[in-house]
Amino acid sequence: MKKTYKIDVDCANCANLMENAARKTEGVQNATVNFMTQKMIVEFTEGQEPAGVMANVVRACKKVEPDCEIFL
Amino acid sequence: MQESIVNGLLVVVALLAVVLQIIGTKPSANMTRKQKTMLWRILAATLLLLVLQVLDASAFAVFGVAGRWIRLAIFLVDYLVIGYDILRKAYKGIRNGQVFDENFLMAVATLGALALAIYENGDYLEAIAVMLFYQIGEWFQSYAVGKSRRNISELMDIRPDYANVEQDGALEQVDPDEVAIGTVIVVQPGEKVPIDGVVVDGDSTLNTAALTGESLPRDVHTGDEIISGCINMTGLLHIRTTKEFGESTVSKILDLVENASSRKSKSEDFISRFARIYTPAVCYAALALAVLPPLVQMFALGMDAAWETWIYRALTFLVISCPCALVISIPLSFFAGIGGASNAGILVKGSNYLEILSQTKVVVFDKTGTLTQGVFEVNGIHHNEIEDERLVEYAALAESASSHPISKSLRKAYGKEIDRSRVSDIQEISGNGVIAKVDGMEVAAGNDKLMARLGIQAIPCHSVGTIIHMAVDGKYAGHIVISDVIKPNSRQAVRSLKAAGVRKTVMLTGDAKKVADQVAETLGIDEVYSQLLPADKVAKVEELLNAKTSEKARLAFVGDGINDAPVLRRADIGIAMGAMGSDAAIEAADVVLMDDDPLKIAKAIKISRKCLNIVYQNIVVAIAIKLLCLVLVALGFASMWLAVFADVGVMILAVLNAIRALFVKNL
Numbered sequence A: 001m002k003k004t005y006k007i008d009v010d011c012a013n014c015a016n017l018m019e020n021a022a023r024k025t026e027g028v029q030n031a032t033v034n035f036m037t038q039k040m041i042v043e044f045t046e047g048q049e050p051a052g053v054m055a056n057v058v059r060a061c062k063k064v065e066p067d068c069e070i071f072l
Numbered sequence B: 001m002q003e004s005i006v007n008g009l010l011v012v013v014a015l016l017a018v019v020l021q022i023i024g025t026k027p028s029a030n031m032t033r034k035q036k037t038m039l040w041r042i043l044a045a046t047l048l049l050l051v052l053q054v055l056d057a058s059a060f061a062v063f064g065v066a067g068r069w070i071r072l073a074i075f076l077v078d079y080l081v082i083g084y085d086i087l088r089k090a091y092k093g094i095r096n097g098q099v100f101d102e103n104f105l106m107a108v109a110t111l112g113a114l115a116l117a118i119y120e121n122g123d124y125l126e127a128i129a130v131m132l133f134y135q136i137g138e139w140f141q142s143y144a145v146g147k148s149r150r151n152i153s154e155l156m157d158i159r160p161d162y163a164n165v166e167q168d169g170a171l172e173q174v175d176p177d178e179v180a181i182g183t184v185i186v187v188q189p190g191e192k193v194p195i196d197g198v199v200v201d202g203d204s205t206l207n208t209a210a211l212t213g214e215s216l217p218r219d220v221h222t223g224d225e226i227i228s229g230c231i232n233m234t235g236l237l238h239i240r241t242t243k244e245f246g247e248s249t250v251s252k253i254l255d256l257v258e259n260a261s262s263r264k265s266k267s268e269d270f271i272s273r274f275a276r277i278y279t280p281a282v283c284y285a286a287l288a289l290a291v292l293p294p295l296v297q298m299f300a301l302g303m304d305a306a307w308e309t310w311i312y313r314a315l316t317f318l319v320i321s322c323p324c325a326l327v328i329s330i331p332l333s334f335f336a337g338i339g340g341a342s343n344a345g346i347l348v349k350g351s352n353y354l355e356i357l358s359q360t361k362v363v364v365f366d367k368t369g370t371l372t373q374g375v376f377e378v379n380g381i382h383h384n385e386i387e388d389e390r391l392v393e394y395a396a397l398a399e400s401a402s403s404h405p406i407s408k409s410l411r412k413a414y415g416k417e418i419d420r421s422r423v424s425d426i427q428e429i430s431g432n433g434v435i436a437k438v439d440g441m442e443v444a445a446g447n448d449k450l451m452a453r454l455g456i457q458a459i460p461c462h463s464v465g466t467i468i469h470m471a472v473d474g475k476y477a478g479h480i481v482i483s484d485v486i487k488p489n490s491r492q493a494v495r496s497l498k499a500a501g502v503r504k505t506v507m508l509t510g511d512a513k514k515v516a517d518q519v520a521e522t523l524g525i526d527e528v529y530s531q532l533l534p535a536d537k538v539a540k541v542e543e544l545l546n547a548k549t550s551e552k553a554r555l556a557f558v559g560d561g562i563n564d565a566p567v568l569r570r571a572d573i574g575i576a577m578g579a580m581g582s583d584a585a586i587e588a589a590d591v592v593l594m595d596d597d598p599l600k601i602a603k604a605i606k607i608s609r610k611c612l613n614i615v616y617q618n619i620v621v622a623i624a625i626k627l628l629c630l631v632l633v634a635l636g637f638a639s640m641w642l643a644v645f646a647d648v649g650v651m652i653l654a655v656l657n658a659i660r661a662l663f664v665k666n667l
Helices: A012-024 A050-064 B002-025 B033-054 B057-063 B066-095 B102-120 B125-156 B249-260 B266-300 B307-320 B324-343 B351-358 B367-371 B388-398 B405-414 B448-454 B490-499 B513-523 B534-546 B565-570 B583-588 B599-634 B640-662
Strands: A002-008 A028-034 A039-044 A069-071 B163-167 B170-174 B184-187 B197-201 B204-207 B218-220 B237-241 B346-348 B360-366 B372-382 B423-429 B433-438 B441-446 B466-472 B475-486 B504-508 B527-529 B554-559 B573-576 B591-593
Touching: A012 A028, A012 A039, A012 A050, A012 B324, A028 A050, A039 A050, A050 A069, B002 B033, B002 B125, B033 B066, B033 B125, B057 B066, B066 B102, B066 B125, B102 B125, B102 B266, B102 B307, B125 B324, B125 B640, B249 B583, B266 B307, B266 B324, B266 B351, B266 B599, B307 B599, B307 B640, B324 B346, B324 B351, B324 B599, B324 B640, B346 B351, B346 B599, B351 B360, B351 B554, B351 B573, B351 B599, B360 B367, B360 B534, B367 B372, B367 B475, B367 B504, B367 B513, B367 B554, B372 B388, B372 B405, B388 B405, B388 B423, B388 B433, B388 B441, B388 B466, B388 B475, B405 B466, B405 B475, B433 B448, B441 B448, B448 B466, B475 B513, B490 B504, B490 B513, B490 B599, B504 B513, B504 B534, B513 B527, B534 B554, B534 B565, B554 B565, B565 B573, B565 B583, B573 B583, B591 B599, B599 B640
Parallel strands: B360 B504, B360 B554, B504 B527, B554 B573, B573 B591
Antiparallel strands: A002 A039, A002 A069, A028 A039, B163 B170, B163 B184, B184 B237, B197 B237, B204 B218, B346 B591, B372 B475, B423 B433, B433 B441, B441 B466, B466 B475
16 A cells, blocks of 8 residues: 655755655555655555554654654 | 954844845745744854954953853854754764764764864864854755745646535535536636536636646637646636546646656666765765874874864865765756656656656657647548539548548548438448449449449549549549648657757558658658557567667657557657547656647757756766865865855755756747
């Protein structure tokens, strides 16, 4: 399953860091952060509950980029 | 002298901060809260720095021995005001194992400079100024990028906000997502058509510029199909929706455009890989610069180690080395390029495709629907005894029962309602034509085989196309030529492709050799392959792909999307025509031309070239300036002041250059 989230991030490099952090989160098949449109597209692994996975994604992203915001 | 320059600079910064703060109060400036806070911090730090500049060290002498430390404390407060977030981020980075980022570079450089200044009891100003100007640069970058990001997004935004549904005689605005198929929606003049549908009532003119880049308005009348995303200009329209909002053209295009910059190009990948290697490399180089030369001087040359000088140079080295200019400007260039292209009616599905497009050297066309209209029309009437109109009228009447494309074109050429009662005894002879009684006369319409069968001497035609010989009452009455019409811009398109540096143009078609050769000659196409089945087209494209001289000479295939899908996928880059509403085209192609105009192919290539040029300019100039400064610093020719200006200046230049990719009107 694929879902798109609106995000708020200031710099392109931070967006790359968020992308990497999201990809490494368990339950995420693939993640793309689009800095220009301020969107995060997350592809979940089969059978995962997006809400639970996203909480971890947010935590992982906050860790690498404290200023970022993900609107769930 | 230097002091007055520095003071002047600080005054300018303070004034600028005040002016920007005033501009920021206007909602149109779109300044975020974060940016406003940062402006206050810049202003506060600058003013405090100015006060400290006016009261130089001697002013603190009144406090005696403590004076030096009081002065230092005030400087430290100033430093924290402007740079606390950088320190915090650097600390977090270290804790998370991501040591080497620009925050770390700045934190180490400024803290190091402060420590040196304390040790030497000297000038604290430099460390704080470096942080201040770095933050100003960051602020400017964040503002410029944010603003251009919004501008480009707005340019591409064709999202309708609402749909009008008539309820109990009153119009109600509802979310387009909630409108069911078959609902009648009302579009007033000046509003966007929110959902695809059919006009049930009303006539109007539509502005399709947002979809196609075409400024010529289109007329619609009752019964016409209408696609979402157009702007209704003149009359009130009632539209019965035929699709859900999510399936409508406008949603499809939005989806495509929004995901476009998620597909990353090689240049973008290169930059993120570069940044990953570059920052640590610079840090180690700085460490080496701080340690090795003094040791060499001390032990090998027996001179004074001069630790302070080398540490200062190493710190300056760190300030210059920020990779921000590259990291921000490359994706911004691609985004601007894609935005500019979509404004011209060219949808590019990703920055990687923009990159491939710029390397296109071979363009392969499909004929029907791409270079020609794909609509068969009566193109000539020869050797006729009776008037042209009469001949077409008889042909149309005789063929009135057939649903063959040819008879459709005849009926279209006739243009009037067919009166079936005038026709009787219709006799279709498969593979030959028709014989029918029209107004009591025997009319035969068909190919030369039909004429031979009837024993009538037909005059052969030199024109290319489908020839319909006509005989009335057993006598030859002339023939009608029906052929596909070449698009008005096709010739110009092939020529401008050549001008844009495309080496070879190839045409593939399932049509007869004679037709294909004639079209190719008219248009000036280099190679023609005719009488191909769809599978043959794939094979031909593969052959052409294998014949390429180098990896950098890419092959583009241009087709009209529906039956060309396999070829579109096989080519290096697939360009689809006639995309308005055709799902197959949008899905299979990498680039979609919204208005069927073959001239746009050359334009797309030019846009991609411009964008890629800007990307390369930014990469080369930014890296070159940085390397130059690094060398200057290592040799001791540059101070930290120069370092921060080089860093901020390169970044601003790169961002401004990137925005240039948006302007594609005159290409």
